[in-house]
Every structure is written in C-alpha cells, then in structure tokens.
Amino acid sequence: MDNAQTTKVERNFVGLSPIDYRGKPSTLCPGCGHNTVSNQIQQAVYELGIVPEMIAKFSGIGCSSKSLNYYLSRSFGFNGLHGRMPTLVSGACFADRRIKALGTSGDGDTASIGLGHFKHLIRRNVPMVYIIENNGVYGLTKGQFSATSDLGLELKHQGKNFLPPLDLCMEALISGAKFVARAFSGDIKQMKELLKAAIAHNGIAVIDVISPCVTFNNHDDALQSYTWGRENEAPIQDITYVPRAQAIEIKEFQEGETREVRLHDGSSIILKKIDRDYDPTDKHAALDLLTESYKNHYFATGLIYIENASTNFFDEFDFVEEPLNRLTPDRLRPEPAALDRINQTYQ
Amino acid sequence: MDHPNENAQTGQKPLVNDFCMTICTVNGSGSATANTILYRALFNMGIPTSGKNIFPSNIKGLPTWFVIRASEKGYLGRVPYDDIIVAMNADTFANDLTYLPKGGVVFYADHLQKPADANPDLVYYPMPIRQMVRQAEVPRNLREYMENMAYVGIVGQILGIPMENIEYALRKHFGSRQTALESNRSMIQSGYEWASANVIKQDRYSVRVLPPLADYILTDGNNAGALGALFGGAQFCSWYPITPASSLVESMIAQNPKLRKDPQTGKNTCIILQVEDELAAAGSAIGAGWAGLRAMTATSGPGLSLMTENVGLAYYTETPVVIWDVQRVGPSTGLPTRTAQSDLAMVYRLGHGDINHIILIPGSVNECFEFGWKAFDIAEHYQTPVFVMSDLDLGMNQWITRKFDYPHEPMDRGRVLWEDDLARFEGAWGRYKDIEGDGIPWRTVMGNQNPAAPYFTRGTGHDEYGNYSEDPQNWAKTIQRIKRKLESSCEYLPCPIIRKKPNARIGIIALGSTDPAIIEGQDQLEEAGLPVDYLRIRALPVCCDVREFLENHEKVYVLELNRDGQLYGILIQELHDYSPKLISISEVDGLPMTAIWVKQQILSKEQQNG
Numbered sequence: 001m002d003n004a005q006t007t008k009v010e011r012n013f014v015g016l017s018p019i020d021y022r023g024k025p026s027t028l029c030p031g032c033g034h035n036t037v038s039n040q041i042q043q044a045v046y047e048l049g050i051v052p053e054m055i056a057k058f059s060g061i062g063c064s065s066k067s068l069n070y071y072l073s074r075s076f077g078f079n080g081l082h083g084r085m086p087t088l089v090s091g092a093c094f095a096d097r098r099i100k101a102l103g104t105s106g107d108g109d110t111a112s113i114g115l116g117h118f119k120h121l122i123r124r125n126v127p128m129v130y131i132i133e134n135n136g137v138y139g140l141t142k143g144q145f146s147a148t149s150d151l152g153l154e155l156k157h158q159g160k161n162f163l164p165p166l167d168l169c170m171e172a173l174i175s176g177a178k179f180v181a182r183a184f185s186g187d188i189k190q191m192k193e194l195l196k197a198a199i200a201h202n203g204i205a206v207i208d209v210i211s212p213c214v215t216f217n218n219h220d221d222a223l224q225s226y227t228w229g230r231e232n233e234a235p236i237q238d239i240t241y242v243p244r245a246q247a248i249e250i251k252e253f254q255e256g257e258t259r260e261v262r263l264h265d266g267s268s269i270i271l272k273k274i275d276r277d278y279d280p281t282d283k284h285a286a287l288d289l290l291t292e293s294y295k296n297h298y299f300a301t302g303l304i305y306i307e308n309a310s311t312n313f314f315d316e317f318d319f320v321e322e323p324l325n326r327l328t329p330d331r332l333r334p335e336p337a338a339l340d341r342i343n344q345t346y347q
Numbered sequence: 348m349d350h351p352n353e354n355a356q357t358g359q360k361p362l363v364n365d366f367c368m369t370i371c372t373v374n375g376s377g378s379a380t381a382n383t384i385l386y387r388a389l390f391n392m393g394i395p396t397s398g399k400n401i402f403p404s405n406i407k408g409l410p411t412w413f414v415i416r417a418s419e420k421g422y423l424g425r426v427p428y429d430d431i432i433v434a435m436n437a438d439t440f441a442n443d444l445t446y447l448p449k450g451g452v453v454f455y456a457d458h459l460q461k462p463a464d465a466n467p468d469l470v471y472y473p474m475p476i477r478q479m480v481r482q483a484e485v486p487r488n489l490r491e492y493m494e495n496m497a498y499v500g501i502v503g504q505i506l507g508i509p510m511e512n513i514e515y516a517l518r519k520h521f522g523s524r525q526t527a528l529e530s531n532r533s534m535i536q537s538g539y540e541w542a543s544a545n546v547i548k549q550d551r552y553s554v555r556v557l558p559p560l561a562d563y564i565l566t567d568g569n570n571a572g573a574l575g576a577l578f579g580g581a582q583f584c585s586w587y588p589i590t591p592a593s594s595l596v597e598s599m600i601a602q603n604p605k606l607r608k609d610p611q612t613g614k615n616t617c618i619i620l621q622v623e624d625e626l627a628a629a630g631s632a633i634g635a636g637w638a639g640l641r642a643m644t645a646t647s648g649p650g651l652s653l654m655t656e657n658v659g660l661a662y663y664t665e666t667p668v669v670i671w672d673v674q675r676v677g678p679s680t681g682l683p684t685r686t687a688q689s690d691l692a693m694v695y696r697l698g699h700g701d702i703n704h705i706i707l708i709p710g711s712v713n714e715c716f717e718f719g720w721k722a723f724d725i726a727e728h729y730q731t732p733v734f735v736m737s738d739l740d741l742g743m744n745q746w747i748t749r750k751f752d753y754p755h756e757p758m759d760r761g762r763v764l765w766e767d768d769l770a771r772f773e774g775a776w777g778r779y780k781d782i783e784g785d786g787i788p789w790r791t792v793m794g795n796q797n798p799a800a801p802y803f804t805r806g807t808g809h810d811e812y813g814n815y816s817e818d819p820q821n822w823a824k825t826i827q828r829i830k831r832k833l834e835s836s837c838e839y840l841p842c843p844i845i846r847k848k849p850n851a852r853i854g855i856i857a858l859g860s861t862d863p864a865i866i867e868g869q870d871q872l873e874e875a876g877l878p879v880d881y882l883r884i885r886a887l888p889v890c891c892d893v894r895e896f897l898e899n900h901e902k903v904y905v906l907e908l909n910r911d912g913q914l915y916g917i918l919i920q921e922l923h924d925y926s927p928k929l930i931s932i933s934e935v936d937g938l939p940m941t942a943i944w945v946k947q948q949i950l951s952k953e954q955q956n957g
Contacts, residue, residue, distance in 0.1 A: 076793045079805040087630025095638030096794030120623040319615040325639030329758040332580030334606045336753045343750040346564035
C-alpha cells in the first residue's frame with residue numbers, strides 16, 4: 001500500500017530527503033565503526049543542505065575505503081589505489097572548484113602506504129575533508145598490525161606489536177593542517193558536528209575517527225575498541241556547528257563558558273568548555289594535548305586545532321572560476337597567430 | 348675506425364658543409380651558450396645541422412661533448428667519428444684526437460698540453476684563449492665562460508662562418524639583454540680578428556651560405572612536446588623531476604603564461620603541479636582526467652616503474668590520461684643522460700593483469716609537437732592512458748625540424764555526457780555500457796548536476812553500471828570489450844611513414860629518433876647496391892599498413908636501440924603469421940644510432956643469410 005502521500009517526508013532546505021543522501025547497503029561487518037561514520041557523513045551533508053552532486057568522494061583501499069559506496073550514491077566517487085587517494089584528489093579538485101571533496105581512508109591507507117601522500121596533501125592544503133577511519137588493524141587482509149596499532153597490542157596470528165603507533169592528528173598538525181580533529185565512532189553527535197565544521201572549513205580538514213574493528217581488534221583493553229573508547233573518551237569541548245544563516249543563535253550560548261570560532265564562509269563553530277581550558281587555535285597546546293593524550297592513554301576527542309584561513313591551494317594558481325572541465329575548445333587552444341610567433345622565434 | 352672522409356676517393360679535396368665537429372669541454376664551464384651560437388649560426392646559413400649534447404649525469408667538472416653535424420644533404424643522425432674537434436678539456440684531449448681522420452682538424456686551447464704522441468697527420472690550431480680573455484679585462488667570475496666565446500670567434504673565422512650569421516645567432520640567444528649581447532659579441536670578435544690576423548688555413552673543411560631553410564625551425568623535442576600539449580588544450584599536468592623529461596614540463600611552465608590565459612577572463616586554463624613523487628604525478632593526472640580535464644604527466648623509465656600501478660587503474664577504470672616517456676638507459680638508475688628505446692616492451696603492457704596500451708612514437712621534433720596535442724584527442728576518444736614515447740636524443744638535443752603545423756581539426760573530447768545529454772538514454776545509461784557497439788562507453792564527469800550522472804569508479808571488478816562484481820562472465824566481457832576498444836584504435840592512430848627505394852625486396856622497420864640514421868643508412872645501402880624500403884612505426888597497436896609491408900617484402904629487419912629487440916618481440920607476437928620474415932637487429936650503448944651501423948648490420952646479415 002502506498003502511504004507516501006500521507007507520511008510527511010523530512011526535507012532539508014534544498015528540498016531533498018535523507019534518502020537522497022544514502023548509499024548502497026553496507027557489506028562491512030555488523031557493528032563496524034565505519035558504518036557509523038558513513039551514517040554521520042550522509043546526515044551531516046543532508047543537514048548542511050548540500051546537494052549530493054556537489055560532493056565528490058575519494059578513497060584508497062581497505063574496509064574504510066570500501067565504505068565510500070555506502071553513503072551519498074548521488075555523489076561522484078572514485079575508489080582508487082591503496083594509499084593514493086590524496087593524489088587523485090589533487091588532480092580532480094581542479095576540474096570544478098565548486099565541488100567539495102570528501103576523502104575516506106583508513107590507518108593502513110594513511111599511516112603506512114600513503115603517509116607521504118597524506119602529508120603532502122596537507123602541505124598543499126587542498127580544500128577537502130580527509131576522514132581516517134582508524135581501527136589500528138588491517139581488516140580486509142584479516143587482522144595484521146597497522147602503523148596506528150598500540151605498542152604491545154596482541155593479535156591472533158601476529159603476536160605482539162613491538163612498534164610504537166603513529167598519531168595521525170600529530171602528523172597532520174606538523175604537516176601544517178589548519179583543521180585537525182579526533183572523533184570516536186561511539187560519539188555520533190560530536191562526529192556529526194565535526195564533519196559539518198570540516199566541510200565548511202576553507203582548506204584541508206583532517207578528522208581521525210577512532211572506529212573500532214569488531215572482528216579483529218575489539219578486545220576491551222585495545223586502544224581502538226568500543227569498550228576502551230567508551231570508558232576513556234574525554235571530549236575536550238562540546239561542539240556545535242552553526243551555519244551562517246543561523247548565526248543569530250550564537251547569542252543563546254552563554255559567554256565565558258563558550259568560544260566561537262568563525263569560519264571564512266560566515267558559519268561558526270561554538271565550543272563549550274567541559275572540564276579544562278583548551279584553546280584549539282593554539283598549536284603548541286594542540287601538540288601538548290596529543291603528547292599527553294598518548295602518554296597517559298587519555299582519549300581526547302574534539303576539535304584539536306583550527307586556524308581560520310582565507311586562502312587555500314586553489315589561490316596559488318589564479319585559474320578560471322567557472323568549472324575548468326566545462327571550458328570549450330576555443331578557450332583551451334591558442335590562436336594560430338600564437339603558433340606563427342613561435343615558429344618565427346625558433347627560426 | 349673506417350672514416351668516410353679518409354678513403355682514396357675523397358683524398359684531400361675540400362669538403363664544404365659536410366663535417367662533424369665535436370666541442371670537448373668540462374661540464375659546468377658555460378660552453379652551452381657558445382655551442383648554441385655556433386650551431387645556430389650554421390643553421391642561419393641554411394646548412395642542415397644537428398646538435399647533440401653528450402653529457403654526464405653531473406653538474407660540474409666531468410667531460411661533456413657537444414657534437415655539431417653539418418650536412419648539405421640533410422643527414423642529421425649521429426656519426427661515430429669527428430672531422431673537427433675543439434679541445435677544451437685536458438683530461439680527454441688525447442682520446443678525443445682518436446676520433447679524427449687523417450687531415451682532421453684540432454682547435455685546442457693553448458694552455459692545454461698537446462699530447463707528445465699526438466697524431467702528426469692532423470691539422471692543429473692552438474688558440475691563445477686565456478690570453479685573449481685576460482686582455483679583454485673580463486671579470487674574474489666570467490673568464491671561464493668567455494673562453495668559450497673566444498673559440499666561437501676563432502672556429503667561426505677559420506671555417507668561414509660569416510660574422511653576420513654569428514650576429515644573428517647572438518641576437519636570437521640574448522634577445523634584449525643588450526649588455527650580455529655586447530660583451531659576448533666583443534669576445535667573439537676578438538677571436539675572429541685574432542684568427543684572421545694570425546692563422547693560415549691549412550685544413551680542407553669549410554662552410555658556405557645556402558638558401559635559407561625557410562620552412563624549418565630549430566628546437567628540441569621536449570620543448571615541442573610541451574608546446575604541442577599546450578596547443579592541445581592540456582588543462583592539468585602533474586609531474587616529478589627526472590632527467591630527461593624535466594625540460595618538457597619546464598617548457599610548459601615557461602610557455603603556459605604566454606599561451607594559456609583564458610581569452611574571456613584572463614585567468615589560467617592549464618594547471619601545472621609538481622608533486623611529491625611519480626606515484627602522485629600519475630595519480631593526480633588520473634584524478635584530473637577522470638574529472639574531465641585534459642591531463643598529462645611526463646617522466647622517464649624509473650618514473651614509469653613507479654607509475655605502473657596507477658596506469659593499471661586508469662586502464663581498467665577507462666580514464667583518459669597522457670603520459671610522456673622520454674626514455675633514458677635502464678634498468679635501474681642506468682645512464683640517466685644517455686638515450687635508448689628500451690622502455691617499449693614495458694610500456695606496451697605496463698601494469699599487471701591483462702593489459703595493453705596505445706603508444707605514440709614521434710620520430711622528429713615536429714612530431715613531438717603533433718603528438719603532443721593529438722595524444723589528448725586519442726586518450727579522450729578511447730578513454731584510456733596514451734603514452735608518447737620520445738627519448739633523450741629527440742627530447743633534449745637540438746634539431747632542425749619542419750615548422751609546427753597548427754592543429755586545425757576540431758578537438759575530440761570523446762563521449763562525455765552533460766546534464767541535458769543524459770535524457771537521451773532514458774535511464775539506460777551505464778558508465779561502462781557499450782551502447783554504441785564499438786567498445787567505447789559514454790562517461791559523465793564530476794560536477795555534472797544531473798542526479799543520474801554520478802557513478803562509482805572503482806579499480807575492482809565492476810559491471811556496466813560501475814557496481815562491484817565478481818561475476819566471471821562479467822569480468823571476461825569487460826576485459827574483452829576494453830581489448831576490442833583498443834584494437835579498434837589502430838586505424839585512428841598516426842599511420843606509419845614508408846620511404847621506398849626502387850626495386851627493393853627487403854625492408855626495414857624502425858621507430859622514433861633513429862629515423863635520421865635509418866634514412867641515411869637506407870641511402871648508403873642503395874649506393875652499395877642494396878635497395879631497402881623503410882617503414883617507420885608511429886603508433887602501437889600496429890595498423891594494417893605494417894601487415895601489408897610485411898606481406899610485400901621478402902624479409903624485414905627490425906632495427907632498434909635496445910638489447911633484445913623489443914619492437915621485434917611485439918611484432919612477432921601481434922603479427923605472428925609473418926614472424927619468419929622478421930629479423931631483429933638491436934643494440935644499445937647509450938648513444939644515438941648511426942647510419943654506418945645500419946648499413947654494416949644489414950650488409951653483414953645479408954651476407955650471412957645469402
């Protein structure tokens with residue numbers, strides 16, 4: 001029975017329903033942290049009222065990279081090579097600068113095989129959101145250590161990990177990222193707000209999401225497990241993203257307890273103090289927080305660092321504003337006279 | 348060594364506009380400008396000339412040779428001997444003399460020690476260049492450089508290059524830099540005047556002015572490739588520095604602001620991006636090609652090795668991208684500053700799994716320009732990587748070449764669907780669906796706002812709609828369709844060039860920069876009584892012209908600059924019916940092919956086989 005006419009369908013301000021933001025059914029393991037991230041990505045884009053065609057999705061190889069297919073079917077997507085996602089974006093982004101790129105990666109993709117590209121992508125400040133679904137283990141190849149596996153972690157067929165983990169927020173920070181956040185698959189509200197802010201940020205925004213692997217690395221004492229995360233997560237602030245159109249609501253937040261970080265597009269991030277004074281615009285504080293967090297097994301989540309920037313990668317190239325991929329041949333091929341001049345020069 | 352200018356017939360008679368001159372210097376001493384001026388002055392006199400820089404993988408201090416060949420008959424290939432040397436390097440002086448025939452000429456800086464056992468049958472011109480530079484009161488930091496200008500004057504005067512042609516070359520080189528122009532000119536004039544007052548010409552080599560080479564220009568293949576790309580509407584080039592490909596992109600960087608400002612907004616329309624490695628260079632170009640830009644990268648063998656996985660991705664996702672391979676000698680780091688045709692077999696099947704590629708192979712600087720723009724049309728038409736295989740000899744050396752022809756045919760952007768185009772298919776469009784029956788699907792690109800346009804691109808097995816698929820029939824069908832698509836490309840690609848000789852029953856097949864050596868060798872074989880036809884392959888996969896050539900000849904020699912006969916290997920695989928007719932002749936030592944080698948190899952094989 002068709003009851004579509006009687007049921008009120010929820011719509012965002014561009015007239016689309018959440019269904020328009022869905023992807024294919026996930027084939028990841030039930031309970032996988034990555035599915036939560038997929039859901040929050042589509043929810044964030046829906047709530048921001050961005051038409052899905054204005055997003056392009058990119059990924060490498062791994063469980064996280066597969067998840068690209070499980071959200072935003074109405075966005076172009078490119079599931080490329082292991083670790084090389086940043087390279088695809090660095091070329092594709094020039095084709096139509098209106099499109100926001102969303103990169104989804106994992107700890108194998110980003111911290112091992114693609115670490116160089118990750119850091120250079122940040123160095124370039126390509127305007128995009130870079131999400132790492134970090135579970136400290138290789139899932140698709142069935143349970144090997146990754147470069148973010150905790151020191152001393154024991155896995156079924158691997159023995160004990162004797163190498164210290166890389167902290168991808170730290171890597172992002174020292175590579176010059178101006179938006180660095182850490183989220184947890186068990187904290188969806190915070191994740192969604194961080195995603196919205198990241199999408200609004202002008203430049204690269206890195207979100208390291210601790211996203212448990214329920215199959216290979218979910219022992220209660222494992223750093224990237226649900227249990228450990230739930231017991232130890234310590235949000236550094238309560239975060240709310242406020243779109244430009246609703247900026248007026250900021251007044252509702254009481255002064256003193258909150259601080260506002262205004263983004264270049266006029267939207268704002270409202271950060272509410274929880275139990276410590278933390279200034280996310282202070283890079284030294286961010287580095288200290290991450291150092292302390294690792295040392296004391298203190299699972300700090302939230303907006304770790306933000307530096308509002310008026311320029312990004314594109315500004316260095318002074319190229320056409322309209323989509324480059326729509327330029328007609330007459331604007332791409334120089335006139336015959338230009339070749340005549342060249343022929344003359346070389347005579 | 349057999350020297351063609353040393354036999355009984357030619358004896359000691361004067362030789363006009365026909366010599367090979369090698370300037371033997373130390374790299375980093377600033378001789379490049381001097382050599383270019385000499386070379387350009389000869390070109391300006393209307394003499395067909397080629398200039399080859401034989402240089403080390405080093406910045407300063409090692410020997411380097413600049414070889415100028417002048418040939419009134421228009422032969423531009425390398426010759427394995429000299430007629431004249433300009434000796435400026437003490438370390439190589441004795442050995443450099445061994446390349447000269449009886450009556451050969453030695454200009455040498457008189458502060459170099461002439462070897463005690465120097466061949467008495469040569470003509471020696473000591474040049475007091477240090478003294479001249481000292482007298483000219485050149486600033487200390489420019490003295491070494493100016494010594495080079497002194498020999499330009501002396502050599503120019505003794506060979507008979509008119510000062511006006513040198514003046515032309517100077518103006519071309521220095522343009523509006525008046526001070527540099529004057530100081531260089533002054534040094535050249537000192538050399539010129541010193542020679543006319545103090546030297547009595549004793550050798551038999553000279554030059555004379557010919558009608559101008561009006562249809563010709565002077566440049567290198569990398570610059571031509573760069574210009575070709577810019578006239579081809581390149582919109583994105585990502586790259587990582589590597590010899591001998593760097594100068595291709597550097598030429599693009601230099602020309603881009605002059606050529607590629609949008610006529611409507613004055614903004615740039617071509618992005619050039621140096622990235623962190625060749626993996627990123629390939630990946631970024633593929634990302635751009637996927638998103639609908641005319642995208643390219645340029646590299647050499649080691650870079651291609653790194654790009655391999657990406658190339659497979661582009662092939663299977665059917666993403667257009669142009670990749671230049673300016674070949675050097677490998678494997679490994681190999682000889683970075685020497686030339687070869689050793690990447691062919693690798694490039695033809697670059698990537699793991701079932702794969703093959705379209706390759707364009709320019710044989711002249713002019714073709715580097717032509718294939719520079721054409722490669723984009725082919726890549727977008729067939730939605731696949733297209734390789735342009737040049738080499739160090741073609742790419743980095745100076746050549747006279749026919750003027751560049753403007754690409755008048757319309758750009759072929761391939762099957763791209765925009766918002767309104769999708770309606771035509773009434774929902775039946777799929778990214779990899781063979782709607783037209785020729786194996787080439789329709790594609791949409793990022794930014795298309797039609798909700799039906801986006802699709803999911805993946806390097807994993809996929810069906811006609813881009814959905815993940817491990818279905819055996821689907822895999823076989825897709826990989827066969829891609830094969831069919833590429834095979835059908837051969838008649839669209841640049842066809843071979845055939846140079847015939849009367850009554851030839853045998854043939855030569857070759858490719859790329861060996862063209863001048865083969866043409867000259869072909870003429871020498873004819874003089875020796877062996878007429879041979881010559882087919883130059885300009886693209887792979889091969890077209891039916893090659894089959895016909897094999898059909899029409901009793902046997903065909905495949906000549907190439909690599910160890911194992913890589914083109915030969917491809918031909919016997921692709922045209923196996925003709926394999927009994929094919930004979931491989933191949934060799935690689937890092938230097939360009941010579942006509943003498945072509946002639947000797949074919950004659951000796953003919954004698955062996957009767």
